[in-house]
Amino acid sequence: MNASNSNPNSDPNPNSPAPAPKPRYTLLWISLVVLSGSLLVLRAAMAAQGDGGAAAADPAAQSLWTTVGIWTAAILTIGVFSFLYRDNPLYKVCESVLIGVSAAYWMVNGFWTSLVPQLFGKLMPGLVREYALPAMPVSTTPGLDFALACVPLVLGIMLVWRLAPKGGWISVWPIAMIIGVTAGLKLVSSIESDFMAQLGATMRPLVAMNGGFDFWGTIAALVGVVGVLTVLTYFFFSVEHKGAVGKTARVGVWFLMITFGSAFGLTVMGRITLLAQRFEFLFKDWLHIG
Template sequence: MSADRAQQSSGAPKSDTRLWIALLIFGAVGIFAGKLWRPGPLAEAYVEVVTETRVLAEVVPAPTSQGTSTNAQGSESLAPTSLEQENAPPTRLWVELDDPRLKSGELRRVEGVATEVWDERAKVDPKKAREQIAALESDAEKLSAPIDPTGLTREEFEVREAARMNALKVVESTRIVASPRDSIGIWIAALLTLGIFSFLVRDNPFYKVVESILIGVSAAYWMLVAFWSTLVPDLFAKLAPDLVRATMLPGLAPSEHPGKDFLLALIPLALGMMLLWRLAPRGAWIAVWPLAVVIGTFAGMRLTASIEADFMAQIAATMKPLVAYTSSSAEGAAAGSAFDLGGTLAGILGVVGVITVLVYFFFSLEHKGVVGKTARVGVWFLMITFGAAFGFTVMGRITLLVGRFDFLFNDWLGLSP
C-alpha cells in the first residue's frame, strides 16, 4: 500500500507534466496550423441590424349612417353600431411608419406620442455575412452611379432612376456588421468549454469555477422559467389580471370567465402555500396534503397511460406471426407473397426473448434444470440489450463531443472552410 502511494507520488507529477505539455503543444500547433490553413480572426460574429420603427395609431371610426363598421384589418362587419360602441374610445395599436392603412385613412397617428425606434439584431453565419457584405458593397457601388440617359425616353429614364434609388435605399438600409458583443460571448463559451474539459486531466480550480457557474446559472434559469411560465400566466394572471397586465404582461388577453378563473386559481394557491408550510417551525404535516394531491394526480394520470401504451399495446405488438411474408396481411400470404426470412427470424427471436427474460424474472421457482437453462438464455438476451444500449450511449456521447469540437473549431477558431 505504502509502495503504491510512493509510486503515485513519484510517478503522477511526471505523467501530469507530460500530459499538460502534450496538450499545450497539441493546442498551440493546432491553432497555429489552423490559422495558416484558414486565415481570419478568432470568434468572428456578425449580425444583421434592422431598424424597426413603430408609431401609435388609432382606428378611424367608419361613418355610421350606412349601419356598417370597418375593423382594423379592413374587413367589414354588419353588426349594428350601438350607442356604447360610438362612445367607446377608438382602438389603438402600434404600426409600422409606412403601414398602408395610415395612407388609406383607415388608421390615423395619435398626436403627441413619440415614434418608437429600435434596432433588431439577427445573428448571421460569418461565411454568409462576408459574402453578403461583399455583395452589398458591390451593389452600392454599382447603384451609386446615375443611369446614363443616352437612348432613353424621359419616362424610361425616370422609371429606371426611381428603381435605382429604391434599390440603393434597400442596400443602404441593410446593415451587416461585426458584433463584438457576440464575439465576447463566443470567447466566454469557449473558455467555459475548455474549463469543463480540463477536468479530464485532473480536478482543478478552473473546473470548479466553471462547474459552479453552470450550477448557479441553471438554478437561476429554472427559477425564472417557473416564475414566468407558470406562476405569472397560470396563477397571478388569474388572481389579479389587471395588475399583471399593467406590470408584467401587457399583452394578456382578457378572460371570458374571470370569476371562475379566480376561484379555480385559489386551489393551487392554497396547495402551494400548504406545501411551503414545510419550512415553518411547526405544522410540517400540512405539507403532506398537497404532496398527496400531486402524487395521487400523477399516479392516476400515468396509470391509465401506462396500461394502454406500455402494457396492452406492447402485448399486442409481441403477438407476431412466427412465419412472416413480405406482405404482412393474411391475404398477401394467401396470394403467394414471398417468404420473409428476416421477418421470420425476428418474430421467433422476439417470442423466445420475451419468454426467456420473463422466466429469468420469475423467482417463485428455483432456477434449476429447464427453468435454469431458459433463464440463462434470458440473461444472454438481457446482456445483448444492455450492450446495445451502451453502444447507443457511446454514440450519443461522442456526438455531443463532436458538437463541442464543432463549436471550438468553427465558431471560436474559425477553421470552417
C-alpha cells in the first residue's frame, strides 16, 4: 500500500490483448463441454417425466408446465455457466432474455405496487376499488390524499418531460428534489447511527477486569481502540502520510488489510452456497440424481 491507496495487488502493467487460445485447449474444452452436456441431457430425458418435485401433487396440465419450466430453467442455468468458458450465443440469448424479462418485471412491479395503490388509488379511489383493489381501505382524508398524490404526479410529469422536444431542463427540478431530500435524510441518519453510535461503541475501558486483571481482554480492548484511531488517521486528507502520521496511517492500513481479508474470507461461504444451490437444482430437480 506504501501509504498510498493503490491496491496492494494491483498489476501496474495490465495485459495487452492476447491471441486466441491454443487449438489443443479449445478442442479439449469443447469436447469436455459437449460430452458432459450430452450426458446431462440424456439423464434428464430418461428421468421420470413430469414429476418436477414439489409440483407432483398438481393436476396433469400443471405438471406439464412444471416440466417445461424445469427444462427451461436448466438450459438457462447452463447457458449462464457457459459464459465461464467464453462469450457464446447461448449466453447472449440468456443475457438478452434476462434484460428484457427483468426490466419488464420491475416495471410491472412498480405499476402494481406503487402506481396503482399509491397514485391512482389516491387520485381516483372509487375507480381503483371497483376495478383493481376491492380491499383497499377507505381513506378518512380523501382530499389530503389527493393533494399529496398530486405532488409525485406533477414531479413525474416534469421528469418525463425531457422526452418532449422543448423545455427538457425542467426534469432537473424533480431530480434536484430527490437529491435534496436524500441529502437531508442521509445527513441526519449517518451522523446519528453511524457517526455517534460508532463513537459511543468505541468508548470502552482500555483495561479489562474479570475478577482480576484480564490480560487478553485488555489486549482486545486496546486493539479495538488503536484500530479505530489508526484507520481514522489513514483517512486524514489534510496531512501527507509522512513522519509520525505516516507511521500511524501505515498501521491503519494494516488494520484495513486484515479487515478486508477477514471480510473476503467470510464472504466465500455465501458464494459457494449459492453455487451449491444451483447444482442442487440441476441434480435434484432436473436430473433426479443425488
